[in-house]
Amino acid sequence: MPTTTATVTRESVDVAGRTRTFTTVETPGAARPLLLVFHGSRQTGDVHRDFTGGAYDALAESGQAVVAYLDGHRGNWNDARSESYFPARKENIDDVGFARAVVELLSEHHRIDREKVFALGYSNGGQMVIRLAHEAPGLLAGAAVLAATMPVPDNFLAEDPSPTPLPVLLIHGTKDPIVSYEGGGFPWWQRKFFKVGGLSLSAPQTAVYFAERNGITATPTTSRLPQVEAGDPTEVERTSYRQEGRPPVVLYTVHGGGHTIPGPARVPGVLGKTSHHVNTAELVGEFFGLGG
Template sequence: MSRTLDATRGSVTVAGATRTFTLVGTAAPGDARPLILVFHGSGQTGDRHRAFTGGVYDALAARGALVAYLDGFRGNWNDARRESRFPARRADIDDVGFARAVVAALASDRRADPGRVHAVGYSNGGQMVIRLAHEAPDLLAGAAVIAATMPAPENFLAGQAPRASLPVLLVHGTRDPIVSYRGGTMNWALRTLFRVGGPTWSATRTARYFAERNGITTGPTTTRLPKKVPADPTEVERTAYEAAGVPPVVLYTVHGGGHTVPAAASSAPALVGRTSHQIDTADLITAFFGL
């Protein structure tokens, strides 16, 4: 599926530096398509993340959106965690400016609709989406965070723009060996390998945080989804925070899932845990954001 769609390389200039991305899908000037910004994990590029996920987000392009796989600086993003130590942080790379520049470039001739921009991030990319949700909420119509949780207050770097309510979709595996579903601090080996540190909240507390940020004060509704693939040992639970007149927040808990993006096909290595086939992340995004 993924390799039959049109993919082109693009670039923008941010603070005098050339930043690159891969665009999947086509649109003529004036089409005003929804735009999906995809932020990869540590050590990846946009194209590597596309392969790592089995091209799952390409399905969004097949359904009429434009999908931009952005390339981080030397494999990383200047994300929301205070104790990140990779080159993007040390060089103080303006990744918020990069996201704005990509949107501006694709919206300049109305190929993309600037009112329907959604950011999707995995791991380090999920932390980048958390940063965007706080510093550039005006840029986004919604955010999806996969295999990443909210930094604890003492580890939270992002600034605070005027608050704006956003629909937030969260996906996290209970057996994630890198970013614990329960939160806390990575062990020494992982902190050294990924050059990050500091405590983070649990996935459930992260969902509650975004719900409260949207003004939702009622408790969530939790349902266990039926198994679509009987042989797949993972199971999925949906926890939804909803209230009249405000955007929802939904957490998909993948019981037995690892540090992966749920999809029908994935090349994620076994060392990051199991990829669930009970849900498809592109389907979740399509339904949740009304694409």
């Protein structure tokens, strides 16, 4: 597991008769923002913490946020896709209720700012954050979605009767072998192995979806970020949807990047290339305005 100078605590909370678990990383101090982290398929919160090299722990160590790594049910989240069929979906696990319960518990027993609760999710966890953004208005102050895209309407489980504008950060690799940057469906082996199905939008279409949901009509701006590590086979492009009075939406396209999280950690090559041009934890801190 990653080493950290912050306090690491294993915690639990009862949700709909089930005991749910999570790991909290924090340092003493005044009330601060909370970052909820949702892992990918077949992971746990602690496995994902190791998968990222403890990158998000830095936000806790610097006093920018309390970081909570939540554990899915049997390795998955009851996410936004109606055609998923892993146990969390088949058993209709209340993961929206779990997120709410974690926030409630931490607000009672830890020093967090209830007005600054942010959610970050990777892959299946990204789909869970998409669901939270639609089904838990008022809970989140912002959402970060990594290596996941918006399901098409016929594959979208969540309800959104009164859309609540929300800052949204998106990060996706163009060579992602698991969740295609171009959208579409899954090949048969992925449907069988990950127990998912249905169609999704592309990463750029997902950015447009959230920009329109936020009422942004201004033309987006796009820029290439400078290379910071010689020999890195990836390039990073930032597309920003911003308009005065509207929460922003920003898409980081990792050209040549795989089903990975940009930053210091190196992951199995089967997932594709990891970009080191940007650090996801730093992007999250900057985008959400987390203060030290």
